[in-house]
Amino acid sequence: MNKHNYPVFFICLILIFVGTISISQETNPKLRKATDLYFLPNPTEKEDLDAIRLFEEALNHTPDQEESKEFVIASEHLGNLLLSYGQVSKAVERYRQGITWARAYRQPDTLVYNHHLFLGEALFSISQLDSSLVHLQVAERLQNQLKGRGEPERLYNALGVYFFETGNYIRSISYFDKAQSYLTGDQPELEVYARYSFQSNKASALYHLGEYDSAQRIYTQLLDFNINQDQIRINLANTFLQEGESEQALAVLNQISPDYKAKSLSFFNLKAKSHLLSGNAVDAKESLDQAEKLILQDSSSERSFQKGVWMEVKGDYFRKIGKNALALVEYQKAIVELLPGFEDLKITSNPVEFSLGMSSLTLFEVLTKKAETAWEIHRSTGEESFFELGLGAWQSAFGLSQFISVNFDNDKARVFLSEKALIAFESGIEQLMAFSELKKKEELVWKAFQWVEQSKAGGLRIGAMQEKLKRKSQLPEELIQEERNLLFAIFRNSQKQFADPAPEVKAALAKEAVDLEVQLSRLREKFKDFPGFGKDLLEPFDLKVFQQSIPEKSFVLSFFMGDSTLFVFGIGREKFSWKNIPLTEVPFSELNRWIGGLVKEPSGSRYDLNQEIARFGASVLGPFEQEIVHAKELVLIPQGVLNSVPFELLPDAEGKFLYQRIPVIYQFSAQFIQHIQGHQDLNSGLGLAPFSDPENSSGFSPLPQSSLELDAISGEKFVGKEALKSVFLEKSENADFIHLATHAVASSVDPNQAFIAFYPEGEDFRLFAPELAFQSLEKAKLVFLSACETGAGQLSKSEGLISLARSLAFAGAEQMIITQWVSEDRVAAYISGRFYRHVADGMTFASALYQAKLDLLDDPEMAQYHHPFYWANFRLIGQPNDIAFPQGWMIWVGFLIILLPAGFWIGVKFWNQRAP
Template structure:
């Protein structure tokens, strides 16, 4: 089967249903069948349509996609004259137009084409019409090209599901769709599932499908690091393609390009030149030198020269040859950029294209990152050779390239609708930010210019909780974008439906024997509502320019703005970690320290010891055997904590003296409360937790996900009408089904001190308390937005696999409610809160999955997103009585005007001072942390006295002035 116009993405063999000529023939056959020749108004239109269709197919075979699109447009015009503009018979020509737009890189236009075809089919048939599988398959390809692999997978699933409804007509295409599902799973790194599908595909008699699955198996084993197995499957793919017809030589060319990438990653450099030439020759047979396919060939040449080892007899000769290779690599990276863009022509490797010139955003992103790495390597080489000025020039060029890559990451991310897709991108693009921040540090070291500190800090901010920031920005953009309430309400309904069905699907899949009908139904519903939601978002972006501008702005707070707004006694300490991995023994810890007087930017080498210390401290603090701590465990904790302090803050302790610390952690640091760090060398000759030099004894400490979120989004002056809403549920005689989470299959144990906790709180802050069976989820949802402070003392069930389904456990629902007593994170995201603070007490509300680039995916994020700018949460389960006392003292200090971080600090210090030797253990008091805005909630009595004193002084001044004036008048 000849396939001359398949893909414009980076995949090696694309034999899917989406864009093969088979599909064009098939669509044409259906369009020209019996149904298509009925009710013809003129014979000429029908004849012309057939002729245009034939010419379009021929042009597409040759790769002339513009001409093919023109012919299919003419075919569509004939069909409109025959059947009208709303006829389902237009579907095949519209899809073929979309395929040509996709091949030309006009992805937005292609999506519009596919959605138009979908509308025609659904209106005439239903949403279950099998031929919609072609539409969804094509849409899957677009989202795959754009890097939204989750969205691509969803469309792929539905394409396969619908085509499978009519295997009599679509058996072969359904097989192709199923193989494409394996490719989607590969992109999502779900390798075991992908292998299972591919192995089944090898049993098919169709050579095209077999070769597709062989190719996918090669890629899967490559990504899994099983080099020899991957090589075996690549060779089998070559053998199969060489024995098929001429058309598959096109696929062989794409496969050769991918094989070169594989050889480079496996460091088999001696084989690369041969296969590089073969791939170049094959690709040039079918594509021009301004195509993404040719760009991949140039990229392989560049990678070869950038990574191969140079042979030399002495160091100077090695450096010279290495520099020549890197400069040659830069010329090929530039050629790759020219090939991968529409109009960029600059051959100077110090110039870059504009983002809008990209054919494929993902490919441009890859080339820019590698070009930046090459400039960096050349800069490092020249610097050691005392060519400092030239080294700085290459560092600057590398920074410009990688900053453009960062903008591309932002553009790609904001184009994603789902939170899951954004998170996946954040995790996979963390290396982009590592390279950018490292270059800023190198330039700062070489030049001493503060501008590189500022640029490094802004890049760090862009790397922090970017998905969360994008979601918060989107919510804020809706408020100020002029969007009518009717559309916002429609969005809310769609989001709630998506959330509900995802929850139902998750729970069904946890059953020992999931109901396949329910699973299929829930998947269909999720797909339906997700598609409607994506179309609504597109409508909002197209129709409301203010919303679009606000949402897509990639602005983060800068150093100057922070120093203008930060308090005199505050210091921000922000970290970025390039963690050591299996391939590299060392990594880097970057740190920014900012006060209103000065700033610093540092880099510290780290290795596995650093990670081990974090892990050791965390395990010690959270261990359930804290009551049996021995001398060795005590000493290990104290020394690890002291060493961590020196790694993190030791060299800046003088400039932080007397400051309140706002910490923006990164990676595994997110699990460690900095209060636990010990700032003086510990005496471990005997065990005494009370006397350790905890950092909390010197500083109030709070946390935030990013400085931008803290200053620009976690700020709320307006307070709700009512003061405090507190919940303390009881789980006695609670026979709800807990089997979803193994840890709780025996039921939730009662929290013995939560009633006491909320009653303590009410002594200092008056409010409404719901205890025991009255602590209902329905009550919370109904009244939460009316209160200034929300206090929830209850169990939390953390879901590390799907963080959006971590949940707060309210009391067992009463009979007259539709609620289930579980408040999921996804439900909190859909709420609108007016509270200035939420306290999530008793259990591990601050724990969760650690997501690269995002931090810990805890339940607390939902409250921040819902509009609550300040959270007090627990990082692990707290012993009841100690937790109740800490909360009592926390509210006591809050009520007299202390800010939240200082109130929490004083409450912890009070616990340490009054605790017996056992309960001085950090496990009892360190779990509570303050996140977000820590401003005081209440005015303390001392402020009233100061106000009264100021009033008296003003009155005295006024009286004195009046007396002076009277004397002057008398004189």
């Protein structure tokens, strides 16, 4: 094996250090001989192995100061050779040895640039993700010091691959673009392969983001490279299928070479899918028959992803020609093929236990198709058994989506999964609600509501619960890291299987997948040994249990948009009702215009409500008017685009605005709601106002009123230069509540770029969303984030707004006040001051915020801020609470409780004295 199979930029970097061979090689003949062998232009395997032996013998001694530089360089050379021969663990040891020597002998950091880069790549290849990223980021920092030297294209591609594989597709694209920018064109014959790799990776990332047009443009351009054209055409056809463009997919597939076609099961599967999509069942059957011949030629008994896809497409074919019973049989076969450990071919059987793998998403699709088909048979035959079969298949599919989410290790991947799963939820819920009307069974509406809440913010709930359990159970960091590494290895294995490899490779991957699953199972058994980690993350949502958690004087409104209907569910302690509104009656365009107008600063204080918005308010609130009138707090659980609607500004059937009637709380899902009892004192707080000083060097505008916000709170307060990010990180974990009066920036493109700003001392003054998400804020009863757009962000139909509020929820904050759009400095100070005053008087958080807004509207000195733009942006995401009397009223109540028995005793004595 030849070490010079590395890309050209690797060789160039090695040549940078050729001139460093000096004194130690004069005195260390083994090191000199090993280096000579290393730089042979075309070494034999024997010469490579001799070099490895000599390097190892030389490096087993500790160098002195004069030798240290050469020993550091030699450790990298030895690591490179070991990697060439697949000895990754030994290579990792040698790279680390070089880094240790460089640190010990105070050599320049740039000397170990290669060590960090190659070590990061090596660790990535064995799925040690966090360690890999640490070294790649060190190399990235050193790259800036090398000023044109180094291997920037290789480094940035490695970082791009890291973020691609971990689900951060947006960030991966930035790195692939950056890697390509370093290709100078000086060596076009070699650079074409690097350019192909960068562009292909970028197209894959775009495909995963659903940006199919952009992926198609890149794949089309890559065909001109004349590299691996058949695989590029397979990928290109896939993008057309995702867009429903069957004819274009077929046109691309027909250009694939005969040799590739003859042995590619994925080709025939895609061709059959394309024919079905275009309505050509005859040609689809022909493609399926050709695929079957390949399957019969494969003597391997291992499960195959592409074979499972073939069974799925075969089921689609039978469904297309009206043979639903046969379709169910094929879907069941596909489930067995795609799910290791599940062997039951009876269509009445649905899996309840799952395993990880690339086939998981396809398995989810198959289960939903099985459910749809069973219900189609039920509608045509009236046989109740098929209704129950379909219901069970839906339950299995939704259980699988939860299982996958639990096992994903990053939020980006969970959001992507939730969006995929939502399509099935929309279909299943819409159909189940229709069946509930036909069958006159309210329990089916309960089931539909359970699915509704399961579909909302499921990724957030699971991610937040996992982080909370890990913090509470005090799991050792090495176990958490081991879990991340195993999950990554499993997903890497799945992707390799997805590529339809040769039978011998397929068998090896299947064996590796089983071994990894066993390792993961054993590791998670260890988790259960730690206190508090036994809680089941997959515990189903139960309506009756949920109802009992709602305070007696609270009412919940939950919204869900199905395929053609907006469902509004009203839930109280003893009440459950619902309203179905056709989507054709929801004024989406007017809602968007209305919200767009609200977020712009008005020229006056007058606020006029569009009649269509008024009718919409009456349609969603009117059916629950009596419950709202008699409630003390209203909890709203919006979904999709309704997350951006300021419901407090909607009128009811009587024309009265919601903000005039009742305090409002928002929540991500009913699964987040917990009953809080009694008054919550806010005592030991943490307040930061970094931009109160009119002069700062950050470019952010001053917030002179922000220091006044802190006047209303008790606890530690940091203003101006004292309000540092480091202070927040140090003190937030133990704060009773947190108030941040600062600037924040939202991002609707990449939510990870959203941040909260602290005083700009140095470059690291921004707290970005991912870093915020992994703080521990569970002790905080409330986080008041008084900054612009802290509740805004990228909209996910299933997960809601991917905002800083989501990061706070990950960090353990159960109650928070955030803003939906820009806030005005003086209004923020007014509302926060009144809020804390009302909380001190015994009000709940919802009532205190509600009253603070009314105070502003009743205050003639604040007349210029009466337009909803200034105050309707403040939103409480939190929990319903038993309404407590303000403290002054509590004193009077206590006084009356004492007086009444005394008065009764005096009265009895008086009347006894008057008795004859």
